[in-house]
Amino acid sequence: MFKFCSVAAAALLVGWSATAQQAPFGIGHKITDAQIAPWNIDIRGDDGAGLPPGRGTVAAGEKLYVQQCASCHGEFGEGNGRWPELMGGRGTLTHDDPRKTIGSYWPWAPTVFDYVRRTMPFAAPQSLSDDETYSIVAYLLHLNDLLPADASLDAKALAAVRMPNRDGFIVGDPRPDVRAVPCMKDCKKGEIEILSDLAKSLGVTPNQRPKD
């Protein structure tokens, strides 16, 4: 009885009015932060909100990286074969063949932690501990000349890393950026000018047979 009263009083105190604030359908189950914790793994890129306690070092990261990542991403992050490269490419974003990597393209360092912890190594996602992730991220940043070889990394240090392409993004959609006019008659003069006619001869299109 006493318990019931105090719950009711607490509800009144925080201003719950049954009409305005109660869940309209009453379907679903209350859940606490502690219950959600195993799934609550997101880290905000721009300030590192959500980064866990713990720390790692470039040196420890190199060992882990060689064991768990290098087979695909290359010993120095250069990417084995066609597996993604994780380093280099700075200054290439305006080139014919831009190389978009952590070092050249990613605007926020904590995003690397978020991504590696949630989904790498590719065949064993969410198997790295927080300390291991800090170490591997430290090594990835080192490969991109963003941390010295003797560096260690924790939440604060990671959020403080300034990525080279931090200011490389235009936020807000500027489209429509092309305003075409729908001409109907005699819209072009002369021969049709072909810009590109290699689709057949390139031979990169898979054949049409069903997959066996």
Add this chain to the structure above:
Amino acid sequence: MKAGRRTFFKRGLAAGGVAALATQHPKMLAAQGGLDGKPLEVPDWTKMLGPGVTAEPYGVPSEFEKNVVRRNVPWLTVSEQASVSFTPLQDLDGIITPSGLCFERHHGGTPTIDPEQHRLVIHGLVRQPLVFTMADLVRFPSVSRICFVECPANGGMEWRGAQMAGLQFSHGMVHCCEWTGVKLSTLLDEVGLVPQAKWLLAEGADAAAMTRSLPIDKALDDVIVAYSQNGERIRPEQGYPLRLVVPGWEGNVHIKWLRRIKLGERPWQHREETSKYTDLMADGKARQFTFVQEANSVITAPCPEKPLKDKGFYEIRGLAWSGHGKVARVDVSVDGGRNWQSAALQEPILSKCLTRFRLPWRWEGGPAFLQSRVIDETGYVQPTIAELRKARGVNSVYHKNSIHTWRVNVDGTLDNVQIL
């Protein structure tokens, strides 16, 4: 002669040759079936009983449609788990994509999820975090809508030039289904948004634990937390048992295998909205959060996979769509954009949905350049590739929605070309 052919026919079947039958079938019809002055024949399938009901408890397409399948481009990605397959648009009619033919795009393969154990958590800047079972979710008031889902990289292989000798690969990263579920706004009401909640993070339960940030205005507008696709529970590769459907917006935000929604103040800047799904411009700056799939269209018949056989009548058919709303008009040109005619649009014309267009045409056997150009209800006109390149360069990867050209050659074959 006739008996001999029959014997061969049966032997082919006995030899396990349903596939062999499939390849011979058209020839046999032509030889038998009332053509070239020959009488019609009564075929075997009319003279014997076929299998009874529930021979296939879950029906499958005819054996003769084995070629109508999704295909991938092996050189495009290094792993089939982080890859894409393409819808066979060249084989489809109408606006609904059969569930099993919808293009796939995964970053960590398709998880096998037991719906009894699946959970959706909504938390963060809410008054009361809640967890829902699938049974909970289907109890809420439901909505159904038909809309397209298009990967923003659809056509992205062709920013620099025509590369894919077929419609399936040039445009097959789009599908259109009826989705049923609960409006996200209904669920957000249930947890109660606090005023600071301006964005949300949606997260999948797959090996990629795929995440994307979405602004709250869209979430409260028309986003659906869907459990059904084309009338049945969603296919595993499309997000079973739960996916986000974000009408008109790029495919990557339609988070499959949805397990968690977190409300926050601003976007999370995750890998899929920084490293990927950002549009690199010629000056080296990249556009971020370019969510809407602007209007696009393509001629689906004829196309490289469906060449012209004889001179004479053809119906030019195609698909048009816009992430901003309804298709208002589609123009078709057979002379490479010199002259255009407006095509007929097939009802229903729905917002953010594939729309069929068609135009009667006589092919006289000469070369032709077929193009379609969509105008949507906002007045937006599908641009040429030259106009797009002028505005964005060729490094964008995403959001290439330019007018597409099929060149008809004198032998009736078609090529993917880009013209000025």
